[in-house]
Amino acid sequence: MTKKNLLVTGSSGLIGSEVCCYFTKELGYAIHGIDNNQRAVFFGEQGDTRWNQERLSRELSGFSHHELDIRDRRGVLDLIKEIRPTAIVHTAAQPSHDRAAAIPFDDFDTNATGTLNLLEAARQFCPESPFVHMSTNKVYGDAPNRIALVEKETRWDYADPTYEHGIAETFSIDQSKHSLFGASKVAADVMVQEYGRYFGMPTCALRGGCLTGPNHSGVELHGFLSYLVKCNLESREYKVFGYKGKQVRDNIHSLDVARFMAAFVDAPRSGEVYNLGGGKANSTSILEAFATVERFTGKKQVHTYVDQNRAGDHICYYSDLRKMREHYPSWDITQSLEETIRQIVAAWENRMGA
Numbered sequence: 001m002t003k004k005n006l007l008v009t010g011s012s013g014l015i016g017s018e019v020c021c022y023f024t025k026e027l028g029y030a031i032h033g034i035d036n037n038q039r040a041v042f043f044g045e046q047g048d049t050r051w052n053q054e055r056l057s058r059e060l061s062g063f064s065h066h067e068l069d070i071r072d073r074r075g076v077l078d079l080i081k082e083i084r085p086t087a088i089v090h091t092a093a094q095p096s097h098d099r100a101a102a103i104p105f106d107d108f109d110t111n112a113t114g115t116l117n118l119l120e121a122a123r124q125f126c127p128e129s130p131f132v133h134m135s136t137n138k139v140y141g142d143a144p145n146r147i148a149l150v151e152k153e154t155r156w157d158y159a160d161p162t163y164e165h166g167i168a169e170t171f172s173i174d175q176s177k178h179s180l181f182g183a184s185k186v187a188a189d190v191m192v193q194e195y196g197r198y199f200g201m202p203t204c205a206l207r208g209g210c211l212t213g214p215n216h217s218g219v220e221l222h223g224f225l226s227y228l229v230k231c232n233l234e235s236r237e238y239k240v241f242g243y244k245g246k247q248v249r250d251n252i253h254s255l256d257v258a259r260f261m262a263a264f265v266d267a268p269r270s271g272e273v274y275n276l277g278g279g280k281a282n283s284t285s286i287l288e289a290f291a292t293v294e295r296f297t298g299k300k301q302v303h304t305y306v307d308q309n310r311a312g313d314h315i316c317y318y319s320d321l322r323k324m325r326e327h328y329p330s331w332d333i334t335q336s337l338e339e340t341i342r343q344i345v346a347a348w349e350n351r352m353g354a
Contacts, residue, residue, distance in 0.1 A: 003062070004028065004030070005030040005083060005086050006019075006023050006030070006031050006085060006086060006089060007080065007083065007085035007087070007088045007089070008020055008033050008034065008091065009088075010034070010091035010134075011035045011053070011056065011065070012033070012035040012037065012053040014213055014215055014216040014254050015257050016033065016035065016089070017052050017215055018215065019091065019257075019258045020033055020063060021060065022255065022258035022259065023258070024062060027262060029062075029086070030063075030064075031060060031062060031064065032066060032079075032083050032085065033056065033063060033064065033066065034068045034092065035049070035066075035092070036068060037053070038094070038110070042094055070110065070117055071114050071117070072117075076117040076118055077117070077121045080118070080125050081121070084125055084126045085126055086129055087131075087265045088129060088132065089132045089265075090115060090133045091134040092110070093134065093185070094110045095181075097138055097178075097181035097182055097310070097311075098179075100179060100180040100184065101180055104180050107181055108180070108184045110184075111185050112184045115188035115191060115192065119131065119191060119195045119203075122195075122201065123195060127199065128202070130202040130203075130204075131192065131196075131201060131203040131204075132203075132204055132206065132264055132265065133192040134208060134211075135188065135205040135207045136181075136185045137167070137208060137277065137314075137317055138178060138179060138181060138185055139173050139178070139185055139189050140167065140172075140173055140176065140207075141173065141177050141182055142176050142177045142314065143171070143172060143176035144314050145314060147160055147316070149315060152246075154291075155248050155284075155285035155287070156248055156315050157316060163320075165279075166275070166279060166280055166317075166319050166321070167317060167318070167319060168275065168323065169274065173186060189207070189273070193205060193271040195271075196270040196271025197270060197271040201270060202268030204264055204272040204273065204274060205272070205273045206261070207273060207319075208252070208277065209250045209278060209318065209319050210225065210249040210251040210252070210277070210278070211254060212225045212226060212251050212344065213254035213340065213344070214343040214344050214346065214347035216254075224249060224251075224289075225251055225289060225340070225344055226344055226348075228286075228289055229341070229344045229348050230348050231302070232299055232301050232302075233345070233349065236302065237302050237303060237304055238301060238304075239305075239306055240304070240305045241306050241309050241310050242306065242309025242310070242313070243309055244287075245303075245305065246285045246286070246287060247286060247313070247316065248285050248315075248317065249314070249317060250277040250282050251277075251282050252276065252277050252282060252333070252335075253333075253334075253335035256333055256334055256335055257276060260328065263328040267328070269327070272327075275323070275324075276319065276324065277321070278319070279318060279319055279333060280318050281333070281336075281337070282333060282336065283337075289341075290303070292337070292341050293341060293345065296342055296345045
């Protein structure tokens with residue numbers, strides 16, 4: 001019997017590497033990882049993920065690294081034709097909505113065109129293989145900011161009981177400011193749905209909240225919790241952009257992301273979307289995150305406040321997980337926010353030799 005093989009794009013990144021480990025160790029897949037360390041190009045040396053690539057090659061038997069840019073249409077077609085993967089998990093992206101404005105062509109070519117290259121290669125050579133796309137909650141733009149809010153001591157929260165459980169997949173993506181990053185991810189997200197609906201392929205777009213975990217190379221423009229912890233340990237100034245530091249995000253551990261992807265691959269649907277986040281229970285404001293991190297490190301968070309918020313930024317966002325739990329009842333959040341932060345602190349301390 002031929003061993004199941006998984007193609008993972010962005011395999012050296014946070015989610016990609018977690019998927020590689022989970023599918024190898026828990027499910028027995030052989031892994032083909034696509035990564036060209038583009039994160040270092042986008043963010044400089046601090047975004048470099050070669051260390052993670054080397055870790056995967058060292059720790060995972062049956063891991064094959066492919067130094068390929070997903071913008072290379074011919075290269076993508078040839079690779080997928082050659083390996084004909086059992087499933088595809090697409091996590092490669094230009095991930096920062098701040099950075100996108102400075103590199104609009106690179107952003108769109110990576111996020112939108114790169115996704116199209118992969119979808120079309122899959123349609124031609126392995127149309128039955130589940131295709132899981134890591135989308136983003138930025139496809140909703142700043143429309144969540146129109147929800148009535150209540151200001152609490154350390155956070156904003158929804159005043160409208162309609163959103164008691166968070167933002168659901170039925171929330172509109174139209175008539176809102178997305179950032180160029182959000183727009184390029186909308187293009188990819190809709191294309192993933194369309195290949196599912198038009199061609200009947202098993203596809204889904206996962207609209208991630210704050211995806212995090214101990215293997216995150218967090219930088220200021222991307223990787224909220226990881227970067228915050230790094231700043232704390234280095235006594236480096238962390239800049240809070242607007243909303244009094246009370247802006248709220250739900251955080252999901254990369255392991256729980258990989259577990260949901262495995263559930264979808266095992267029982268795929270066509271053209272689905274899911275709001276993949278930590279939900280209300282794993283939500284935190286920046287002020288609350290400061291306090292939690294300080295508890296684990298024993299160090300005060302050095303920070304300054306900038307009154308101007310980031311364009312298109314959410315004031316309060318957490319995911320409604322009810323659709324995910326209904327479609328995949330065996331899946332749920334297993335890593336609490338506290339445990340996730342504890343792991344991130346331990347990982348940074350280890351990397352810094354603390």
